[in-house]
Amino acid sequence: MNLDHDDLKRAWAASASEEPPAALDDVLRAAARRAVHARPRAHGFAHTWFKPLAAAAVVVLGVSTVLTTFKKPHSEQPVFTPSPSSSVSADAVLSDAPASAGPAVSAESELKLNNSEAQLGAVAKPSVARQTTASNAAALPAPAPPQPSEALILQPERERSSEREEVLTKARSDKDQAPARAAPAVSGGFAPDPEAAFAELDSANDASKKELSQRSQTSDARLEAKRALATPEAWLEHLRELYQRGDERAFESALTAFRQAHPGYPLPPAWLSKPR
Amino acid sequence: MNDAEADVALMLRYQNGDAAAFDQLYARHRGGLYRYLLRQVATREIAEELFQDIWMKLIGARLSYKPSAQFNTWLYTLAHHRLVDHYRQHARSSAVEFDAPDLSELTTPASRLDEPEVQSQAREQRSALLSAVGALPAPQREAFLLSVEGELSVEGIAAATGIGFESAKSRLRYALSKLRAALREFA
Numbered sequence: 309m310n311l312d313h314d315d316l317k318r319a320w321a322a323s324a325s326e327e328p329p330a331a332l333d334d335v336l337r338a339a340a341r342r343a344v345h346a347r348p349r350a351h352g353f354a355h356t357w358f359k360p361l362a363a364a365a366v367v368v369l370g371v372s373t374v375l376t377t378f379k380k381p382h383s384e385q386p387v388f389t390p391s392p393s394s395s396v397s398a399d400a401v402l403s404d405a406p407a408s409a410g411p412a413v414s415a416e417s418e419l420k421l422n423n424s425e426a427q428l429g430a431v432a433k434p435s436v437a438r439q440t441t442a443s444n445a446a447a448l449p450a451p452a453p454p455q456p457s458e459a460l461i462l463q464p465e466r467e468r469s470s471e472r473e474e475v476l477t478k479a480r481s482d483k484d485q486a487p488a489r490a491a492p493a494v495s496g497g498f499a500p501d502p503e504a505a506f507a508e509l510d511s512a513n514d515a516s517k518k519e520l521s522q523r524s525q526t527s528d529a530r531l532e533a534k535r536a537l538a539t540p541e542a543w544l545e546h547l548r549e550l551y552q553r554g555d556e557r558a559f560e561s562a563l564t565a566f567r568q569a570h571p572g573y574p575l576p577p578a579w580l581s582k583p584r
Numbered sequence: 585m586n587d588a589e590a591d592v593a594l595m596l597r598y599q600n601g602d603a604a605a606f607d608q609l610y611a612r613h614r615g616g617l618y619r620y621l622l623r624q625v626a627t628r629e630i631a632e633e634l635f636q637d638i639w640m641k642l643i644g645a646r647l648s649y650k651p652s653a654q655f656n657t658w659l660y661t662l663a664h665h666r667l668v669d670h671y672r673q674h675a676r677s678s679a680v681e682f683d684a685p686d687l688s689e690l691t692t693p694a695s696r697l698d699e700p701e702v703q704s705q706a707r708e709q710r711s712a713l714l715s716a717v718g719a720l721p722a723p724q725r726e727a728f729l730l731s732v733e734g735e736l737s738v739e740g741i742a743a744a745t746g747i748g749f750e751s752a753k754s755r756l757r758y759a760l761s762k763l764r765a766a767l768r769e770f771a
Contacts, residue, residue: 339639
């Protein structure tokens with residue numbers, strides 16, 4: 309006889325017929341009844357409040373993290389939008405341009421800059437500001453508004469000369485016509501001599517120029533550091549400009565910085581000897 | 585309505601508060617579950633303890649019951665997990681000694697019971713079968729018991745024990761093969 313699964317089942321059913329004790333049956337049936345008649349467990353607020361709270365906390369944290377992440381760049385780099393009514397002239401932009409706070413130079417300002425640059429030989433002109441374009445300057449913060457004296461100093465020489473001539477002429481005619489009449493209130497309405505007033509103004513201008521020159525040098529140093537991050541070719545171009553301009557001090561400092569950053573980079577032999 | 589559907593319907597009724605449905609459900613499965621446990625633990629007392637735990641667990645979990653699977657698959661899944669817990673908690677005895685079967689409840693046709701030779705042979709066959717089941721490796725024994733006591737299919741065995749279909753099929757095939765070999769002399 310070949311026993312199949314069903315035969316084994318039958319044989320097993322005949323062999324194993326044990327049953328649980330009746331007392332256990334009673335216990336379990338009673339427990340089942342008790343469970344049915346017992347009050348169902350409350351699934352109220354006390355058991356469910358933590359899930360929505362956790363979800364809300366996660367949402368709040370996520371949103372605040374995202375907002376913080378996107379706000380940071382704006383707060384660190386405020387975008388400068390040039391105002392058309394700005395009274396800062398191109399020269400002011402040029403001479404007051406700090407390395408970390410370059411102004412946005414418009415095309416008009418750039419034009420003014422080129423015209424007036426030749427005339428302002430004595431004023432220290434940061435060469436970097438000339439290379440500043442509107443595109444990269446837009447990302448830089450706005451410059452501090454210039455002081456009145458600075459604004460006056462930084463007017464183009466030609467304009468200042470014409471104004472000066474105008475004032476002098478007017479003052480002389482006033483002096484001739486009415487000597488007792490009060491002079492224009494250049495120095496608090498007390499200095500009747502316009503020549504003296506302009507001399508005083510010029511000395512103040514000189515002091516301001518020195519201060520601005522120092523500031524621009526500091527700015528130059530900072531820009532040099534920034535240039536180190538740029539390509540050596542760009543840096544070499546800048547060095548070439550300085551060399552051709554004959555700005556020895558700036559050239560020397562820039563060359564030293566370049567050689568430190570790129571020791572093995574080939575340089576024109578003329579630069580290694582004493583510059584002009 | 586077949587047995588599986590009837591079980592599901594009874595369980596859903598019990599879930600909705602019908603205690604009488606539980607009584608019917610319990611009556612249908614108490615024997616099979618008890619024997620399933622009894623053949624896999626050392627003593628009757630342990631089997632009773634586990635039996636009670638499993639039904640209490642079922643009573644407690646009635647609200648979470650979903651009729652996605654057959655009721656007996658769910659019941660024997662609970663039983664398998666409880667058995668595994670028991671094995672973990674207690675070092676399992678090397679050999680399971682079954683209680684002596686109650687030979688007074690023989691299912692041999694009454695007309696032949698009077699024949700001493702038939703009585704003797706049936707007694708020996710049952711004894712040999714119990715011994716053979718006890719000698720099976722535990723996984724094969726469990727697969728066989730789930731098949732004959734829980735009336736689970738191979739898929740049901742796989743689901744209840746958390747193994748793959750092929751593993752369950754293989755275990756059951758090996759178990760049946762060994763049992764057939766043990767009973768061959770009585771054929």
